[in-house]
Amino acid sequence: MxxxxxxxxxxxxxxxxxxxxxxxxxxxxxxxxxxxxxxxxxxxxxxxxxxxxxxxxxxxxxxxxxxxxxxxxxxxxxxxxxxxxxxxxxxxxxxxxxxxxxxxxxxxxxxxxxxxxxxxxxxxxxxxxxxxxxxxxxxxxxxxxxxxxxxxxxxAAAWTTFDAGLAGEPLTLASHPGVFGHGKLDDGTRLLLEALPGTLPFEGRELLDMGCGDGILAARLARQGARVSAVDVNAFAVEATRRSLAANGLAGEVLESDVYSALAGRRFDAIISNPPFHQERAIDYGPAARLIGEAPDHLRPGGALIIVANAFLPYPDRLERAFGRFEILADDRRYRVYRAIKR
Known part of the structure; x- marks a missing residue:
């Protein structure tokens, strides 16, 4: 046939x-x-x-x-x-x-x-x-x-570095065309970083940077003593995060993964992300929906999902369905930082 x-x-x-x-x-x-x-x-x-x-x-x-x-x-x-x-x-x-x-x-x-x-x-x-x-x-x-x-x-000349330091603390990041926020610190990620202090202790905790991009979240968390795993579906982002960690003398596991595909059975104390919602020019909520919907299966009891997103995106309903409740940690009218805790 x-x-x-x-x-x-x-x-x-x-x-x-x-x-x-x-x-x-x-x-x-x-x-x-x-x-x-x-x-x-x-x-x-x-x-x-x-x-x-x-x-x-x-x-x-x-x-x-x-x-x-x-x-x-x-x-x-x-x-x-x-x-x-x-x-x-x-x-x-x-x-x-x-x-x-x-x-x-x-x-x-x-x-x-x-x-x-x-x-x-x-x-x-x-x-x-x-x-x-x-x-x-x-x-x-x-x-x-x-x-x-x-x-x-x-x-190889396409690889560049830039300083994404906050509050006078330098941080060298590797960047490549096609990686989110290429060559600069994204405003949403900045708001997320500013909201993180005080949300949970980082020292010794197992944290997941989902959609790691150039590795800024992974590097910041590792510098504060967390045991960091970072994943991204984009091979350029995976390589950029590895280079960013190495450039700052930091340790971390970096994997290619379609959302949680490389993390079967693994659980973390927190999942932190600036999730994508574009595929080329088209809006695609699929990865972010999976990030939120499957997060409870990859968090330990009391573990938190902390994400930043454009204020207009329909994530509150998804957070409500997945966790029962959530809170807004920061809102500058363009972006919101959400936290949901696994009970």
Missing amino acids: NVETPRAEHPVCQLLERQDADYRGWWWIAPPRDAWLEAGQGVAVSADLTVREAWRGAGGKAHSPFFPEPAGAEATPAGAVLFWPKSHALGEWWLLWLCATLPEGTPLRLVGENQGGIKRVLKVLAALGLGCRKLDGARRCSLFETRLGRVGIDS
């Missing part, structure tokens, strides 16, 4: 689907979730753990840009398709990484939504000395083609 190949759902995938091209053996770089892609025969390279798990769940192959690296025939694909991200700096990093990773002359196609800035790749490629031609355009998306070459720029 033949299984019908799924049709492309995402506009950029629909644009690729209509091309007269054999993509078997190609690399798909930073792809969106799409059944048509996941049913193909290429290799996904993504910093997003959920994307890699979806590909593997469909019987495909997927890798992180950090580890493990593809080997054998997978390491020399017939070509690659880069899905241009919302962050142009991240798109440029992927280009530099591809130029350094794949053989010179490897075909590269770049696809993205027009409103997401895909047309900017013309200037980016020209600056790198790479030629480019437009292959197609439809559904408010564009597809370009080039060939990889040696560009003499190290992709």
Whole structure:
């Protein structure tokens, strides 16, 4: 019995689907979730753990840009398709990484939504000395083609550091394009940090930083004597947090995890988070809903969930359902800091 190949759902995938091209053996770089892609025969390279798990769940192959690296025939694909991200700096990093990773002359196609800035790749490629031609355009998306070459720029240069110290206490954080709050201290995280003192003792407590980003919460908690675990679904964030802890001489466990997926059976004295609610340009409450709804299963009795969120987000109802009650620790009209305790 033949299984019908799924049709492309995402506009950029629909644009690729209509091309007269054999993509078997190609690399798909930073792809969106799409059944048509996941049913193909290429290799996904993504910093997003959920994307890699979806590909593997469909019987495909997927890798992180950090580890493990593809080997054998997978390491020399017939070509690659880069899905241009919302962050142009991240798109440029992927280009530099591809130029350094794949053989010179490897075909590269770049696809993205027009409103997401895909047309900017013309200037980016020209600056790198790479030629480019437009292959197609439809559904408010564009597809370009080039060939990889040696560009003499190290992709590692995208890693930067900045000081996120509070109250005169310096704290060095590592940052990378695509990591939340890239290169600066987010206002919501600042409010959360200001509200934390006095909420619970940190010394010797097991605390979880959920959605660790650049590691500011993990580093602050570790500096105050907590035993910190930090998780994020984004491999760039995991690497940034590891670098941030190391830069400040601090210890902590840092894991890739889709919310609690890497933490089965584990419980903490507190879970602290500035949870995301965007996936690219779309609002996505899924991760935050799971963070709140499953938190009681990962807290010890008396343990607290402490989160900061935009004031308009519908989290009070979710906190009420999960914990029975909650309190607001801080509110500056833009953001609120909530605490809910497991009874």
